[in-house]
Each structure stands twice: as structure tokens, then as C-alpha cells.
Amino acid sequence: MKIFISADLEGINGIAAPEDVEEVGAGYQQARIFMTEEVNAVIDGAFAGGATEVVVCDSHNISQNIKMELLDERAQLLRGDTRRNSMVHGLDASFDGLILVGYHAKFGTQHAILDHTFNPTTIRDLSVAGVSVGELGMNALFAAEKGVPLLMATGDQALSAEAKAFDPEVETVIVKYAEGRFCANCLPRTTTQRMLRDTAEKAVRAAKERKPVAVPANPEMKVTFQQVNLADGAMRVPGTKRIDSMTVGIGAENMDALMALRQIVFGAGSDFYNPLF
Ligand SMILES: [Zn+2]
Incomplete structure (x- = not known):
């Protein structure tokens, strides 16, 4: 069973402000470690749930965030940008499920950490077939068209709500709660890593019963x-x-x-x- 993990940074526990996600920011090097820890927890859960192959797509900014020396050795890593398919590059019909780690709510969402849709300075909204989508929706529709269901999504409470609105069957993990756009109430890291591992195991174990959402033709x-x-x-x-x-x-x-x-x-x-x- 093949699992595709697309990992962003804004929805990782411990991340609250722009300085945490910009390469020159004071919190960025620490954020890379937090991101790698969360991805590792999900990889571990995925293998426990029956995965035989896990591909991790580093998907924040120029996609050179995950610290490969700390990454679970069982997973493959897609690193670097200039890709045709952005945050889900490499995802094809051979995969059995998609997991989104460290994702965030779409631009304009209240009570959401670092809400944006691909680029906060240029993009206000994106819609497909008349339905407003964030990065979660766009990437999950791309996967669904290839027959790959969204199994799980992780981030703050707004991201969880966005995932459930996209597909109520999706498992979510809330690793932090937004107090404001740049202020998060972060749960203990060991607690959220355990939640991520356990939920990934459950989600991957149930992957065979999941159906991807319907995708509009000629969108x-x-x-x-x-x-x-x-x-x-x-x-x-x-x-x-x-x-x-x-x-x-x-x-x-x-x-x-x-x-x-x-x-x-x-x-x-x-x-x-x-x-x-
Ligand atoms: Zn990002």
C-alpha cells in the first residue's frame, strides 16, 4: 500500500507567526525540526497501518524544509521546487491515499494561523467549479481525480473544519488552536506526535474502504x-x-x-x- 504525504509548514505545532515560516525568520530553523518530527510521526503511523511505501513531498515555499538527516529512513523525500504539480507532485494513481501534514486554512479564514491560499500577497480566493478551495481542496481534488482519497489532514482547528467540510470522512488532527492569525495555543509536542501517529495508523488501515470525492469534469x-x-x-x-x-x-x-x-x-x-x- 502506497501513501503520499504532502507536508506544509504553517500548520505544524509550534508555528505561529511569519518569522517561523520564512527562511530568514528567527524561528525557521526550529520550525524545520518540528516539521520533520510531525512528518516522522505520520510515517510511523502509516507503516503501522499497513503502508509498504511512503513518499513525502516537501511542499512549503521552495520545498527545502524537511531535515533529511532526521527523516524516517523508510520514506522517500521529494525535495526542491520547479515542479509541474506543486504540493502534490509525483502523486499518481498508484497511490492508495493522500495525507496532508502541517496544512493551513484558506485566505480570509478567521481564527486561523497564517491563513492563505498559495500566496497571501497576491491571491484572495481560488475556486474550482464554483466552490471556493484552499490548498487542501485544490490538492485533494487533484488526488481524487486520480482515484486517491484524502485520508487525513493536520493543522489548527480551522484547517480541521475546512477538511471536514471538504469530506466528512477525513481524519484530522488538531495540533494547535489559533488565538489570532499570528498567535497559537500549542499543545505539548509529545502529545500531538502521539495523536499524529495513532490517527495516521487508523486512517491508513481504513484506506481501502475510502472513496475519493467526486471531481467535476472540465473544471x-x-x-x-x-x-x-x-x-x-x-x-x-x-x-x-x-x-x-x-x-x-x-x-x-x-x-x-x-x-x-x-x-x-x-x-x-x-x-x-x-x-x-
Ligand atoms: Zn506553506
């Missing part, structure tokens, strides 16, 4: 940017249409193509970013 994506000029920039991508002043829409034959298009549309928009206006 349309709408991107609402933070500035009008960003939407102007995105309109240079062939096939886009203007929905409103800050929203651009584009369709694709499937989620696989849409995932690649998302990065192109975001990038074309970001070219026109202005930090003042």
Missing part, C-alpha cells in the same frame, strides 16, 4: 487576486476571461491540467504586483 478555475493589476497580468494567459475587476477565470480538461495552469495564471498575475498599491 473551471476562478482566481480572485488582491489587486486589479494582478488580474490584468493574468489576462495575458491564453484562454482566460475576466469575471470581475479582480477575478480571472480559465477552464481545463481536468484537474491535472488545471493544477499546472494555476501556477501559470498566478505567475502571470504576480509579474504585475505592486507592493505599495
Whole structure:
């Protein structure tokens, strides 16, 4: 049984503020260790639950966060960016389940640590087939199209709620509670590592009975940017249409193509970013 783990940083226990997740930040080196510990707990639980192969996709920023010298030796690690499929690169139909570790709520969520949707300075909202999605929803739809169900998601209480709204069957672990956007009430690390291990074991053991959510055919994506000029920039991508002043829409034959298009549309928009206006 093959399990794919996509690991982000904002939803890891002990992470509360931007300084914890930026490479130059005071808390970043410590955050890398916390992230690796949580991924290890999930790997251990996955193998206990029947996994025979685990692939970990380092998925925060430039994807060089996990400390490989501390990573469970049984897992493979996908490290580094410039990938076609971003946070779920390498996930294909051969996998039996997806686990999202250290994820966070979508942009604009109240009582959520470091809420954002891919890029907080440029992206306000993302929707697929008319449903607003965060990183969890986008990546889980990509997996579902390949027949791979979302087994488990971990982060703060807002991320847990977002996961349950996406699919009530998903197992979640709440490792911290948001007191504000940059203030977390963190549970003891040993406690959350035990919860992560036990829940991963349970989720992987039940993987065969899980069905992925339905995925719309020919999905349309709408991107609402933070500035009008960003939407102007995105309109240079062939096939886009203007929905409103800050929203651009584009369709694709499937989620696989849409995932690649998302990065192109975001990038074309970001070219026109202005930090003042
Ligand atoms: Zn991140």
C-alpha cells in the first residue's frame, strides 16, 4: 500500500507567526525540526497501518524544509521546487491515499494561523467549479481525480473544519488552536506526535474502504487576486476571461491540467504586483 504525504509548514505545532515560516525568520530553523518530527510521526503511523511505501513531498515555499538527516529512513523525500504539480507532485494513481501534514486554512479564514491560499500577497480566493478551495481542496481534488482519497489532514482547528467540510470522512488532527492569525495555543509536542501517529495508523488501515470525492469534469478555475493589476497580468494567459475587476477565470480538461495552469495564471498575475498599491 502506497501513501503520499504532502507536508506544509504553517500548520505544524509550534508555528505561529511569519518569522517561523520564512527562511530568514528567527524561528525557521526550529520550525524545520518540528516539521520533520510531525512528518516522522505520520510515517510511523502509516507503516503501522499497513503502508509498504511512503513518499513525502516537501511542499512549503521552495520545498527545502524537511531535515533529511532526521527523516524516517523508510520514506522517500521529494525535495526542491520547479515542479509541474506543486504540493502534490509525483502523486499518481498508484497511490492508495493522500495525507496532508502541517496544512493551513484558506485566505480570509478567521481564527486561523497564517491563513492563505498559495500566496497571501497576491491571491484572495481560488475556486474550482464554483466552490471556493484552499490548498487542501485544490490538492485533494487533484488526488481524487486520480482515484486517491484524502485520508487525513493536520493543522489548527480551522484547517480541521475546512477538511471536514471538504469530506466528512477525513481524519484530522488538531495540533494547535489559533488565538489570532499570528498567535497559537500549542499543545505539548509529545502529545500531538502521539495523536499524529495513532490517527495516521487508523486512517491508513481504513484506506481501502475510502472513496475519493467526486471531481467535476472540465473544471473551471476562478482566481480572485488582491489587486486589479494582478488580474490584468493574468489576462495575458491564453484562454482566460475576466469575471470581475479582480477575478480571472480559465477552464481545463481536468484537474491535472488545471493544477499546472494555476501556477501559470498566478505567475502571470504576480509579474504585475505592486507592493505599495
Ligand atoms: Zn506553506
